[in-house]
């Protein structure tokens with residue numbers, strides 16, 4: 391069990407985000423206080439439309455907050471320039487999405503190698519590293535397969551390899567099991583819990599799937615643009 395003082399990977403205070411202006415203005419994040427600790431899996435749950443995807447997009451640096459304080463790992467969002475945020479994201483963040491988002495014309499290993507290639511690694515070395523990781527995730531025999539011949543669970547494992555291959559310190563998963571049957575979803579969560587979680591890494595999972603809640607160290611409940619409750623599960 392992690393002590394309550396485990397180092398924070400993400401800290402949001404009074405985080406706000408609105409879209410549009412005037413009559414079209416929509417307040418989506420309305421003063422979010424949220425944190426995620428290193429070495430832990432933090433789940434973000436809540437009704438559809440409450441702002442979960444917006445919050446992780448802000449944490450990931452894909453959207454700018456309108457107001458409030460955001461610290462991710464050792465960096466304060468407000469202190470980074472746009473270009474620094476792009477580099478920071480590329481080096482430190484890994485993403486897993488509901489629909490896998492694999493590139494259809496690349497093999498499984500090439501898909502998993504994308505973050506390394508984007509960071510300047512020689513393609514052959516990047517694909518070799520990705521193949522080794524796929525092997526550790528139980529997909530070594532599918533490294534040369536195209537995504538279209540893989541099952542949903544296999545595609546999600548490739549997506550997990552792509553999220554982990556550059557050894558990021560923060561993994562953000564948006565509904566990673568929503569497109570999978572329960573058994574396959576469990577095995578993907580099991581892999582996340584074993585392969586993704588590490589003392590110096592934090593995993594944030596947005597989910598509606600209460601069947602996988604037992605993997606969470608902490609569950610943050612969102613409603614109407616704020617975190618209303620944070621529940622420790624361990």
Ligand SMILES: Nc1ncnc2c1ncn2[C@@H]1O[C@H](COP(=O)(O)OP(=O)(O)OP(=O)(O)O)[C@@H](O)[C@H]1O
Pocket residue numbers: 409410416418436437438439440441442443444445
């Ligand atoms: N670019 C945008 N412009 C205007 N409104 C937006 C935009 N992006 C999101 N919203 C609105 O913000 C609200 C929250 O959306 P968000 O996708 O963050 O919710 P969510 O909790 O992730 O929902 P779900 O569980 O259905 O994925 C919704 O009402 C949505 O319509």
